[in-house]
Amino acid sequence: xxxxxxxxxxxxxxxxxxxxxxxxxxxxxxxxxxxxxxxxxxxxxxxxxxxxxxxxxxxxxxxxxxxxxxxxxxxxxxxxxxxxxxxxxxxxxxxxxxxxxxxxxxxxxxxxxxxxxxxxxxxxxxxxxxxxxxxxxxxxxxxxxxxxxxxxxxxxxxxxxxxxxxxxxxxxxxxxxxxxxxxxxxxxxxx
Amino acid sequence: xxxxxxxxxxxxxxxxxxxxxxxxxxxxxxxxxxxxxxxxxxxxxxxxxxxxxxxxxxxxxxxxxxxxxxxxxxxxxxxxxxxxxxxxxxxxxxxxxxxxxxxxxxxxxxxxxxxxxxxxxxxxxxxxxxxxxxxxxxxxxxxxxxxxxxxxxxxxxxxxxxxxxxxxxxxxxxxxxxxxxxxxxxxxxxxxxxxxxxxxxxxxxxxxxxxxxxxxxxxxxxxxxxxxxxxxxxxxxxxxxxxxxxxxxxxxxxxxxxxxxxxxxxxxxxxxxxxxxxxxxxxxxxxxxxxxxxxxxxxxxxxxxxxxxxxxxxxxxxxxxxxxxxxxxxxxxxxxxxxxxxxxxxxxxxxxxxxxxxxxxxxxxxxxxxxxxxxxxxxxxxxxxxxxxxxxxxxxxxxxxxxxxxxxxxxxxxxxxxxxxxxxxxxxxxxxxxxxxxxxxxxxxxxxxxxxxxxxxxxxxxxxxxxxxxxxxxxxxxxxxxxxxxxxxxxxxxxxxxxxxxxxxxxxxxxxxxxxxxxxxxxxxxxxxxxxxxxxxxxxxxxxxxxxxxxxxxxxxxxxxxxxxxxxxxxxxxxxxxxxxxxxxxxxxxxxxxxxxxxxxxxxxxxxxxxxxxxxxxxxxxxxxxxxxxxxxxxxxxxxxxxxxxxxxxxxxxxxxxxxxxxxxxxxxxxxxxxxxxxxxxxxxxxxxxxxxxxxxxxxxxxxxxxxxxxxxxxxxxxxxxxxxxxxxxxxxxxxxxxxxxxxxxxxxxxxxxxxxxxxxxxxxxxxxxxxxxxxxx
Numbered sequence: 008x009x010x011x012x013x014x015x016x017x018x019x020x021x022x023x024x025x026x027x028x029x030x031x032x033x034x035x036x037x038x039x040x041x042x043x044x045x046x047x048x049x050x051x052x053x054x055x056x057x058x059x060x061x062x063x064x065x066x067x068x069x070x071x072x073x074x075x076x077x078x079x080x081x082x083x084x085x086x087x088x089x090x091x092x093x094x095x096x097x098x099x100x101x102x103x104x105x106x107x108x109x110x111x112x113x114x115x116x117x118x119x120x121x122x123x124x125x126x127x128x129x130x131x132x133x134x135x136x137x138x139x140x141x142x143x144x145x146x147x148x149x150x151x152x153x154x155x156x157x158x159x160x161x162x163x164x165x166x167x168x169x170x171x172x173x174x175x176x177x178x179x180x181x182x183x184x185x186x187x188x189x190x191x192x193x194x195x196x197x198x
Numbered sequence: 199x200x201x202x203x204x205x206x207x208x209x210x211x212x213x214x215x216x217x218x219x220x221x222x223x224x225x226x227x228x229x230x231x232x233x234x235x236x237x238x239x240x241x242x243x244x245x246x247x248x249x250x251x252x253x254x255x256x257x258x259x260x261x262x263x264x265x266x267x268x269x270x271x272x273x274x275x276x277x278x279x280x281x282x283x284x285x286x287x288x289x290x291x292x293x294x295x296x297x298x299x300x301x302x303x304x305x306x307x308x309x310x311x312x313x314x315x316x317x318x319x320x321x322x323x324x325x326x327x328x329x330x331x332x333x334x335x336x337x338x339x340x341x342x343x344x345x346x347x348x349x350x351x352x353x354x355x356x357x358x359x360x361x362x363x364x365x366x367x368x369x370x371x372x373x374x375x376x377x378x379x380x381x382x383x384x385x386x387x388x389x390x391x392x393x394x395x396x397x398x399x400x401x402x403x404x405x406x407x408x409x410x411x412x413x414x415x416x417x418x419x420x421x422x423x424x425x426x427x428x429x430x431x432x433x434x435x436x437x438x439x440x441x442x443x444x445x446x447x448x449x450x451x452x453x454x455x456x457x458x459x460x461x462x463x464x465x466x467x468x469x470x471x472x473x474x475x476x477x478x479x480x481x482x483x484x485x486x487x488x489x490x491x492x493x494x495x496x497x498x499x500x501x502x503x504x505x506x507x508x509x510x511x512x513x514x515x516x517x518x519x520x521x522x523x524x525x526x527x528x529x530x531x532x533x534x535x536x537x538x539x540x541x542x543x544x545x546x547x548x549x550x551x552x553x554x555x556x557x558x559x560x561x562x563x564x565x566x567x568x569x570x571x572x573x574x575x576x577x578x579x580x581x582x583x584x585x586x587x588x589x590x591x592x593x594x595x596x597x598x599x600x601x602x603x604x605x606x607x608x609x610x611x612x613x614x615x616x617x618x619x620x621x622x623x624x625x626x627x628x629x630x631x632x633x634x635x636x637x638x639x640x641x642x643x644x645x646x647x648x649x650x651x652x653x654x655x656x657x658x659x660x661x662x663x664x665x666x667x668x669x670x671x672x673x674x675x676x677x678x679x680x681x682x683x684x685x686x687x688x689x690x691x692x693x694x695x696x697x698x699x700x701x702x703x704x705x706x707x708x709x710x711x712x713x714x715x716x717x718x719x720x721x722x723x724x725x726x727x728x729x730x731x732x733x734x735x736x737x738x739x740x741x742x743x744x745x746x747x748x749x750x751x752x753x754x755x756x757x758x759x760x761x762x763x764x765x766x767x768x769x770x771x772x773x774x775x776x777x778x779x780x781x782x783x784x785x786x787x788x789x790x791x792x793x794x795x796x797x798x799x800x801x802x803x804x805x806x807x808x809x810x811x812x813x814x815x816x817x818x819x820x821x822x823x824x825x826x827x828x829x830x831x832x833x834x835x836x837x838x839x840x841x842x843x844x845x846x847x848x849x850x851x852x853x854x855x856x857x858x859x860x861x862x863x864x865x866x867x868x869x870x871x872x873x874x875x876x877x878x879x880x881x882x883x884x885x886x887x888x889x890x891x892x893x894x895x896x897x898x899x900x901x902x903x904x905x906x907x908x909x910x911x912x913x914x915x916x917x918x919x920x921x922x923x924x925x926x927x928x929x930x931x932x933x934x935x936x937x938x939x940x941x942x943x944x945x946x947x948x949x950x951x952x953x954x955x956x957x958x959x960x961x962x963x964x965x966x967x968x969x970x971x972x973x974x975x976x
Contacts, residue, residue: 059341061354061744066342082344092344097277098379101345110379112277118348166348184347192347 035145037134039152042177044132048075051196053082058191072196074130080123094123117162125156125170125184141170151175207589208473211582215476219483226490228446230402230439230498246669246782246812257399258290258777261655262391262412263383263427271424272389273378278419279391279412280380287396288408290773294391295374295381305769309368313360314721314755315714318367322360323720325727325752330734333357334745338738355747368707368771374658383658388427392659394774399432406436429652439498441938446502449937453505453930457512460929464922465519469590474515476586477578481511485571489563500563502942506930507568510546510895511575513923514539517902518579519592520919521912532584534912538905541849542898543576548845549894551838553887556831560941561887568891603914606961613962620865623872632871634828635880657794666798668790668805669812670703675763675779678788679710681810685790688804692792697801699794704763704779707771714760724753828883835890842897850904859900862956862963866896869959870952884944891945892952895927899960917961924957 050073057066070084077096084090091102099119102108113120121140128136137143140163141156156170168185182194262279264272276294284292309316314323321329340346340353352361374381374390381390393412397404409428416426461471485504490496517539522531532539550572553565655661670685672678682705689701709717722730731745763779766772779788795801798815805813843860850856870889874881902916931953934946 057341057347059347059350061350061741062338062341063739063741068342084344088339088342090343098273099345100379101343103339103343110376112379116348119345122345122348186347186350188351190347190350 035148035152036143036154038149039145039154039174040129040132040134040137040143042132042149043129043174043179046130046177049073049130051198053197054195055084056193056195058193060189072194074127076131078127078131080127080130094127099123118166121163121166125167126182129154129172129179149176208469208476208586211586212472212475212479215479215483219479222483222487226486226496228498228501229495230442257431258395258397259399259661260393260395260408260412260428260430260433261652261659261661262393263429263651263655264389264391264421265387265425265427267387267422267424269382269387269389270378271422272382272387273380275416275419275421275424276380276389276391279415282415282418283393283412286411288404288411290394290396291770292391292393293369293381294389295376295379305771308761308765308769309364309771310356310361312755312758312761313356313364314752315717315758315761316367316709317360317363317717318709319363320717320720322358322363323717325358325722325730327730327733330357330730331738333359334734334738334740338740351747354744355751357745357748381659383654390655390659392661395432397432399430399435402432402436402439405432406440409433409436427651427655429648429655434648434652438939442498442502445937445939445942446498446505449502449505449930449933449942452933456929456933457926460922460925461512461516464516464918465592467592470519470592473519473583473586473590473592474512477515477575477583478512480578481571481574484574485567488570489567492566493559493563496567497560497563499560499939499941500567502934502937502939503564503945504567504571506934506946507571510568510923510927511571512926513898514543514576514579515583516922516926517919518583519587520922521915522587522592524591527588529584531587532580535902535905536580537849538901539576539580541845542901543572544845544849545842545897545901546572546894548838548842549890549892549897551841552831552835552890555834556883556887557827558883561831561883565887600914603917604910606917607913607965610962610965616865616959616962619872620868623869623875626872626875627868630875632875633880635882666792666795666801666813666815668792668814670788670790671810671812672786672788675781675786676710676712678779678786679705679708680712682788682790683710683713685805685808685811688808689792692801692804695800697795697797697804698792701790701792702778703790704775704788707775707778708761708763708766711760711762718756718758721752721756723756724749727752824883828886831883831886835886838890839893842894846897846901850901855904855906858964859897859904862900862903862959863893863896865959865963866952866955867893869955870948873951882944884941885948888945888948889952891949892956895949895953896956896960899924899956900964903960903965920957920961924953927953928957 053072054069068084069086073081080094082092089104093100097113099111100108124136124140140160142159144155146153152174154172158164158167166187168187171183173180179196184192264275280292280294283289334357337353337357341350375384395408486496521535547569550565550569553561670678670681672681682703692698727749802813805811846856899920902920928950931946931950934942937943
């Protein structure tokens, strides 16, 4: 399964206050990322909810998320409107409805690059990339875990407030991204 | 080898000449760019435009093509090159299809801030309720997209897409397709990049460094089988300069070795070589000095040609020594050959008149170099050499009659047969007279294939080929921008008619202050905008405050001072604009390059009556220049030939000899022209000049053969000596045929062939038949 998408995490503030043992938390987050990285390929239906400050109500969507190694992530939205987002290596391509395909190299868009790191690096088990932008802390155990990613790079701090991943063993259940501007994205992956 | 007397005079003279030559060579640098060789334009306007083209924006463009690998791999290489080169200060811009304006965050901020003044399409300033409703619906759709959250703030701040419009307008008009995120040629697997260098196109040292950087970066990306193609004016300039340098070095070395070997073989004496070294060194260095004084610089081609000329200039000292008998006094030899030698050098120099006066700076240099070299060599031979030669008692190793020479002389009895090739050639000339090719492309040092690749890359990347350009002038930069904007409807109409694809000008990067004011006036006052927003978001899920940033941006834009050229300094857009808009001596100029022009005439017609617009069709201009120079060359050739003829008549005063000499010379010309006609080779300016040069040399030979015959010894001396001269000339010009520089190659082939013929015809036709009375002529 894959998680992707910027989930803004709003509900996690509680977790933030908790004090965690640095050692065990560090170990656990490393274990979580490592076990996620063991899965070479995933395909899962998703439901997404976007709380955008400018809008009076949240936006909902659903579709299928697919990942395979190396570095390929595809998010196909089926409702409310067809959209296909493919992240392959350093290139993002988006096709909305029947429109033409737009290609954007990640190098050209820091905002997209961060989005991709947030979604794809955990699936790849890519600790190095993740820790470039975030510090990780974990709660629970491998059987039912919560991984909290706090931005540290200037780029990430500017765009993201917090990211929370929840899952069990090497499966991700949800991803929440709370953006710096207050918008929140919650992506739930069906088992 | 045979020194009966002390040759110290010779040694000292040689040392002094060598020192002088070394001083000249060290202090006068060679210029290797083709710009120094080509015409400068016939009036102030075209001269100005030609200069701007060569030194301006067009010269700094480098186009890259990547091919020979699967498309994703080519895209990877394109991105790799982009990532590496974009950080290199040698490049003003590196474009490969990715969103180029993101390269500079300050530029992004500037463009975003001024988006309502810059965006060309008025739709983005239409903010009535209906337009906004549509815009807001698009914003909502954007937010709904997977990538939306990353851009939510921008979407809400710029619902009418003014920023995207602004950026699109700045991107070059490429006709490439975008594949894997980068530009590809529309019809093949070739990734494309468009670079612009910081260094001017004519700064060959820095351009060579730029090319090295590109190649090294490419190699560092592990390209495998993929191939890198590079094209552009500076790439051509560097490669022709490298070729020219190579030519000059090769000529210097090889002609030196050749000439020395021939002379040594002929004279078997290092002292003879030393004696001949004196006129050689002096003629080469004085010629270089004179060219430098007259033209202000010495071009590599002129020097290369000058090295070759030594094969001819050395004829004179060789003739002197070759005709000397051991023990003869200083003036004895000159009494026998002095007259012919003077006549020979006069006619040879007159043979260069076409080149000297053709008006093309490069060829005029060649001619001047050669003429000065010949005169110096002759003067040294006549006035300095005799004493040196006598002091060292130099004379040929072998002289006197020999059986093979006598047999050769016997061949003159068959000279009637020469009528056959001459008549065949004359007939061929009669039926298909040679075509004069006056296009400058005939002088272009670039192979056809290279030009075709350049054309393909230009077409795909939308780089104007500068074949048609305009200059707009005004008192201020704003005047120029307004003039360019006033031309916009003309371009729009031409584009609609399919006459051209677009234009590149400064106004496209930065609208005039007046146009920016006009655009801002279209923006609604805050109250009206708020009312329109309130109406537009009815039925859409936006909160009342959703577009507050939009409202305050529009409000700010209405008060904002317009963006001026100086605000863009230091940004990629400023760099792109600088060569298109500039001040020269108190006046402002804007260059306009129409792209992919289908019909030059229609474009020029459309511009008739536009004030302050200067149009130049570069190809037509340059070709008409070339035609003009060809005409001028022909006239001066005629003058030179007439003068040479007069000199002959005055100098020979013997109808029989005059006829023999002219017969031999005319036969050479007819045969060379006939062979060109048979080969279907059109005649260019270069061939004309080379032919005239052949004329001068063949006169020289014919004159010596036609001298009133003395004894068999003297005839043998003449034959041996002329054979030596001929071998030197044919071989050194033959060497030119191995050059990279097209111009030198063409001259070399024509002259080597013509001079070989001149020897044969001169020997057979101009020489007297033994023991036979009045000479006959073909």
